[in-house]
Amino acid sequence: MDSQAIAVPATKSEIVHEHSPHLEHHFATESQQREASNFGMWLFLLTEIMFFGGMFTAYLIYRIWYYPAFVAGSHWMIIWAGTLNTVVLICSSFTMAMGVHSAEIRNRKLLLRYLIATLLLGCVFLGIKAFEWHDEWEHHHVPGLNFSINEFTHVDPRYPLDKPLPRDMAEKTQDYFSLYFLLTGVHALHMLIGVSILLFIIFHAWRGAYTTGNMNFVENFGLYWHFVDIVWIFLFPLLYLISRHQ
Amino acid sequence: MTEHSKKEILDTEPTHHEVHIVSPKIYAVIFITLLFFTGLTVAASYLELGVFNAVVALAIACTKAVLVILFFMHVKYSSRLTKLTVAAGFFTFLILITMSLTDYISRAWGLW
Amino acid sequence: MSASTVLKLPPQETADLPKKSYLNSEYGLKSWLLTRDHKRIAILYLFSTVFFFTIGGTAAAFIRLNLLTPGGELMAADTYNKLFSIHGIIMVFFFLVPIAPAVLGNFLIPLMIGAKDVAFPRLNLLSWYLFVTGGACELYAIIWGGMDTGWTFTTPLSTHYVNTHVIGAALGIFIAGFSSILTGVNFIVTIHRLRAPGMTWFRLPLFIWSFYATSIIFVLATPVIAIALVLIMMERTIGIGVFDPARGGDPLLFQHLFWFYSHPAVYVMILPGMGVISEVVACFSRKRVFGYTAVAFSSVAIAVFSFFVWAHHMFIMGISNYSALVFSLMTMLVAVPSAIKIFNWSSTMYKGSITFDTPMLYTFSFIGLFTMGGMTGVMLGCLGMDIHLTETYFIVAHFHYVMVGGMVSAFMAGLHFWWPKMTGRMYPEALGRLAASVLFIGFNLTFFPQFILGYMGMPRRYHAYPPEFQVLNVLSTAGASILAVGYLLPMLYLTWSLKYGKVAGSNPWRATGLEWQIQSPPLTENFLETPVVDFEAYDFEWLANKEKNEVQSVG
Numbered sequence A: 001m002d003s004q005a006i007a008v009p010a011t012k013s014e015i016v017h018e019h020s021p022h023l024e025h026h027f028a029t030e031s032q033q034r035e036a037s038n039f040g041m042w043l044f045l046l047t048e049i050m051f052f053g054g055m056f057t058a059y060l061i062y063r064i065w066y067y068p069a070f071v072a073g074s075h076w077m078i079i080w081a082g083t084l085n086t087v088v089l090i091c092s093s094f095t096m097a098m099g100v101h102s103a104e105i106r107n108r109k110l111l112l113r114y115l116i117a118t119l120l121l122g123c124v125f126l127g128i129k130a131f132e133w134h135d136e137w138e139h140h141h142v143p144g145l146n147f148s149i150n151e152f153t154h155v156d157p158r159y160p161l162d163k164p165l166p167r168d169m170a171e172k173t174q175d176y177f178s179l180y181f182l183l184t185g186v187h188a189l190h191m192l193i194g195v196s197i198l199l200f201i202i203f204h205a206w207r208g209a210y211t212t213g214n215m216n217f218v219e220n221f222g223l224y225w226h227f228v229d230i231v232w233i234f235l236f237p238l239l240y241l242i243s244r245h246q
Numbered sequence B: 001m002t003e004h005s006k007k008e009i010l011d012t013e014p015t016h017h018e019v020h021i022v023s024p025k026i027y028a029v030i031f032i033t034l035l036f037f038t039g040l041t042v043a044a045s046y047l048e049l050g051v052f053n054a055v056v057a058l059a060i061a062c063t064k065a066v067l068v069i070l071f072f073m074h075v076k077y078s079s080r081l082t083k084l085t086v087a088a089g090f091f092t093f094l095i096l097i098t099m100s101l102t103d104y105i106s107r108a109w110g111l112w
Numbered sequence C: 001m002s003a004s005t006v007l008k009l010p011p012q013e014t015a016d017l018p019k020k021s022y023l024n025s026e027y028g029l030k031s032w033l034l035t036r037d038h039k040r041i042a043i044l045y046l047f048s049t050v051f052f053f054t055i056g057g058t059a060a061a062f063i064r065l066n067l068l069t070p071g072g073e074l075m076a077a078d079t080y081n082k083l084f085s086i087h088g089i090i091m092v093f094f095f096l097v098p099i100a101p102a103v104l105g106n107f108l109i110p111l112m113i114g115a116k117d118v119a120f121p122r123l124n125l126l127s128w129y130l131f132v133t134g135g136a137c138e139l140y141a142i143i144w145g146g147m148d149t150g151w152t153f154t155t156p157l158s159t160h161y162v163n164t165h166v167i168g169a170a171l172g173i174f175i176a177g178f179s180s181i182l183t184g185v186n187f188i189v190t191i192h193r194l195r196a197p198g199m200t201w202f203r204l205p206l207f208i209w210s211f212y213a214t215s216i217i218f219v220l221a222t223p224v225i226a227i228a229l230v231l232i233m234m235e236r237t238i239g240i241g242v243f244d245p246a247r248g249g250d251p252l253l254f255q256h257l258f259w260f261y262s263h264p265a266v267y268v269m270i271l272p273g274m275g276v277i278s279e280v281v282a283c284f285s286r287k288r289v290f291g292y293t294a295v296a297f298s299s300v301a302i303a304v305f306s307f308f309v310w311a312h313h314m315f316i317m318g319i320s321n322y323s324a325l326v327f328s329l330m331t332m333l334v335a336v337p338s339a340i341k342i343f344n345w346s347s348t349m350y351k352g353s354i355t356f357d358t359p360m361l362y363t364f365s366f367i368g369l370f371t372m373g374g375m376t377g378v379m380l381g382c383l384g385m386d387i388h389l390t391e392t393y394f395i396v397a398h399f400h401y402v403m404v405g406g407m408v409s410a411f412m413a414g415l416h417f418w419w420p421k422m423t424g425r426m427y428p429e430a431l432g433r434l435a436a437s438v439l440f441i442g443f444n445l446t447f448f449p450q451f452i453l454g455y456m457g458m459p460r461r462y463h464a465y466p467p468e469f470q471v472l473n474v475l476s477t478a479g480a481s482i483l484a485v486g487y488l489l490p491m492l493y494l495t496w497s498l499k500y501g502k503v504a505g506s507n508p509w510r511a512t513g514l515e516w517q518i519q520s521p522p523l524t525e526n527f528l529e530t531p532v533v534d535f536e537a538y539d540f541e542w543l544a545n546k547e548k549n550e551v552q553s554v555g
Helices: A030-065 A067-075 A079-104 A108-138 A167-171 A173-206 A216-240 B003-010 B024-045 B052-072 B080-105 C029-033 C038-066 C077-113 C121-143 C157-161 C166-193 C206-237 C251-285 C292-308 C321-349 C358-381 C383-389 C393-423 C429-456 C467-500 C540-548
Strands: none
Touching: A030 A067, A030 A173, A030 A216, A030 B080, A030 C166, A030 C206, A030 C251, A067 A167, A067 A173, A079 A108, A079 A216, A079 B024, A079 B052, A108 A173, A167 A173, A173 A216, A216 B024, A216 B052, B024 B052, B080 C206, B080 C251, B080 C292, B080 C321, C029 C038, C038 C077, C038 C121, C038 C393, C038 C467, C077 C121, C077 C166, C077 C206, C077 C251, C077 C393, C121 C166, C157 C206, C166 C206, C206 C251, C206 C292, C251 C292, C251 C321, C251 C358, C251 C393, C292 C321, C321 C358, C321 C383, C358 C383, C358 C393, C358 C429, C393 C429, C393 C467, C429 C467
């Protein structure tokens, strides 16, 4: 399967005189390859929409059914941590977009700076998330493992006007926390995968791979990163901000 | 076959979409807007709006998502195919939600 | 049956296989296991899916053997439960869902559109490895004790009441699901972006339209069963309570998520078959497919509508009557595009020059059996009828008519039709026609009695039954043994043909389509020169003109 000369007559799009090293043999032009890989990435993101979609459906059903339990559960979320995480991810989306831009204008140093910034912000997010989960473990809010409804059957000192939940509704807080851990867990897994791929990208970017005209990989990874950010944009209000008023 | 008709045939190739480089200024504006909306959604959650709490929260989240999709993910500057693909994804998600809801909303049992 | 045939083989005394092809371009196991050639990947898939077919078929054999007697003396009830679960899972997830897309689609899509390969060849290979990994995981679950919830993993049975290898089975399907997703992504991008110059959407063979629709379903539906299975696994390991009524969970939520995939999945199983039928019907009627646009759009319509009907599998499970009404209405609508296709294929045959070669015999099989299966599906979509017929053998008969009578017949049609292209050799035509007839007879004998059984009230998934049902069960088992012969014959003669079959030449069926303009078997890079397309699909006049002016040279 060596590169044979492809007998494609010249078209309006760019004329390929030489076989660029990045051009795969089954594509006729680089723009075709770029558009194909971009389209493929978007299709993969569609599968991610549907994967998270199943979880969002479960969340929606149980929130409708057990709203007071969801409110009580949400009151235990650490609001500053969630808000900070949201800000961190939005910043990382910005730095990622700027990174892609740097690759487009072929500026290696700038690309590296933005990629490393994105990486650091991603790690900060994961760190804060770990802190939150640890806090939930401490409070016996981990379903199936150490869940206890004690804190929901008594008056919450931070929300003195709220009534404590009746026992059967208090038990439903476990559904809230199940969905909380499921949603944030799968999201964190995607973040972790993203961070790992970022390490790979930073290494190759340092060697100049993406600033010599073939930045498909960075661009497509950017799409993935923004998508994970969008999931969090929805998770934040749904999990943390159910009802913060008194 | 004449050269002319050959060219005609070749011009029916899949659409070639021009690459558009988005300026950093736009990214910065969107970034600030997203931060603003984040603050807004947190503030709104402290207000007593009844059922509209959820509506406002989702509306703000959707706005933020749309901004990220259109600008950070370049969909505003992408081909029609990309836009259609994104729409198809959200459409299917909405079908999952709404048609499942036809069951849950109209059940006589299970509602608390 | 007359010996009428369209076959035109090169003179066998002088003909030989081409010197270079994708089969001999490289030798050695590594060249196959690390290949990026879509054709080789298709062959890899063929081996794995046929392997799983034999496992699922063996389970079926034991099921039918047990049902010979009403007391179910052959095995314990739990064992029977495991067997039908294994049969279902293997046949659905490891045979029917992958086979046509991964074998026929992988092989033919680039050839039909004039491309050198699929858009992402390495992802293609990865998808095969994911399939094999998922299959291995599934086999582990089976060998270590199996699972007995049925292929539908109904909650809370699967989460709280059985002690079998549910997690292992679910994991196998989860992994194999990624294989489907990658295949779907690959096909969509390939069809959009890699078409040869001049190959507009409406010049594509209808086969491509069907596979495009199938791929849409792969991408949008598969992730939902992935999350459903993840939830099952979490429920069983940690006990999060999401499907546990005692903890406020709703078992029906699992079913909503499961069937949101599994209903479109059945269209994944049938759409490629419909694509094959379009090609075969055109070739063996020597006529273009009637109503090209209607057939093309109906494929996409089936894919879209398939997402709106899933709860018709849940009518008696406890969903509200109002949503049942909505889903029942949608079910009626989804039957329409399928019917459109049947009408169009029939119209294609009208006033065509029909010959009775093996692929066409399987096509006749398909049209008759799929219509029966489809119409019984509409019957089941009626709420009143479904209450009586659901969870009986009527359902079993219905889905076997569409999946086996429909899809497997179509796959056999496709396998025989493109066998000369894939291998360069013809299978023995007489044996082919015999196998097709045996399959038709065996199939009907197996499954028609099951319609009656179901209508009379015999429940499905029961290892024993009231004695008055025995005669029909015996008929069904007898049919199953004939059906097995119908499957065994092709396995034998197709293998035989690899060495001893007649040399086929590039276009033995004198069919239209880019894949028939190149040598059989094709070169690794498919086309020496990128073809330029300026003719419509199924243009038999163009083909006749071309044949007049060319001398066929083989070898």
